Amino acid sequence: MTINTDIWKKSPPFSVNSLPKWPCPFCGKGTLAIDYKTLKFKKSKRQFDPDYFKMDDFEDNFLLGVLTVLSTAIEKASWVQSRFVGFLDCKSCGDTVSFTGRAEIYRKNPQEKIDRPARLYPEFFSPSIQVFSLSELYPENVRKLLLKSFSLMFSDPASAANIVRRSLEALLDELEVEKVNGKGKKLNLFQRIALFEHQVPDLTGMLNAIRFVGNEGSHSGDVSRADLMDSYEILDYVLDDLYLRSKTRARVQRLSQKVSSSYSNK
Ligand SMILES: [Zn+2]
Numbered sequence: 001m002t003i004n005t006d007i008w009k010k011s012p013p014f015s016v017n018s019l020p021k022w023p024c025p026f027c028g029k030g031t032l033a034i035d036y037k038t039l040k041f042k043k044s045k046r047q048f049d050p051d052y053f054k055m056d057d058f059e060d061n062f063l064l065g066v067l068t069v070l071s072t073a074i075e076k077a078s079w080v081q082s083r084f085v086g087f088l089d090c091k092s093c094g095d096t097v098s099f100t101g102r103a104e105i106y107r108k109n110p111q112e113k114i115d116r117p118a119r120l121y122p123e124f125f126s127p128s129i130q131v132f133s134l135s136e137l138y139p140e141n142v143r144k145l146l147l148k149s150f151s152l153m154f155s156d157p158a159s160a161a162n163i164v165r166r167s168l169e170a171l172l173d174e175l176e177v178e179k180v181n182g183k184g185k186k187l188n189l190f191q192r193i194a195l196f197e198h199q200v201p202d203l204t205g206m207l208n209a210i211r212f213v214g215n216e217g218s219h220s221g222d223v224s225r226a227d228l229m230d231s232y233e234i235l236d237y238v239l240d241d242l243y244l245r246s247k248t249r250a251r252v253q254r255l256s257q258k259v260s261s262s263y264s265n266k
Contacts, residue, residue: 034086086098145164159217160217162218210235
């Protein structure tokens with residue numbers, strides 16, 4: 001399956017009027033649409049997000065830093081920090097997902113004619129929405145870890161990336177790649193991927209890319225959403241190749257042999 005990058009690479013905030021068409025976690029076929037009647041907001045006490053005040057980013061240009069921080073503060077002051085809860089319905093199977101997170105409501109001044117739609121920063125979905133479908137042919141441990149990772153992708157991308165790394169370890173366990181060397185010393189993930197290279201050489205570059213993102217999540221605790229999404233896309237391809245395409249390949253190979261032998265016997 002190919003990940004729909006249009007949906008997943010867009011970062012919050014999302015305008016409440018144009019939320020991404022997330023796939024339904026129940027049927028996997030339909031997309032989720034917000035039920036506006038259920039959407040509720042409550043004003044938060046905290047009015048400014050400290051992330052917006054980052055003078056460090058402007059070390060080389062203090063004046064630009066001051067101007068940027070000021071204009072951001074003015075823009076920020078136009079939005080009331082809030083929390084939200086709401087429900088999303090699947091158009092196909094009719095089931096419902098709840099979601100919650102942070103929101104910003106526009107503080108319209110009396111002269112303004114046009115209101116601006118609320119901006120949502122979703123944090124949690126119940127049940128969790130899935131970036132790619134997890135086939136039952138995939139190892140159960142890998143599926144469980146990926147579901148956990150998906151559940152954290154909005155609220156804590158670094159932990160989500162760290163769990164992707166753990167799912168990679170679980171995948172190598174499943175593929176019976178050695179965990180210790182001849183002297184009984186524990187092998188690290190890099191060394192295990194190198195061992196796996198003998199079995200499937202063309203996938204190891206991809207596994208190492210996932211390892212890099214996972215390492216970043218574990219050590220610096222700072223992973224961009226785009227990198228996390230890239231690691232999901234790579235893992236989706238790897239799992240598909242190992243568990244779905246290989247089955248089709250084996251079947252097509254058997255078919256080819258059958259056809260060939262029926263002709264060679266003529
Ligand atoms: Zn559905």
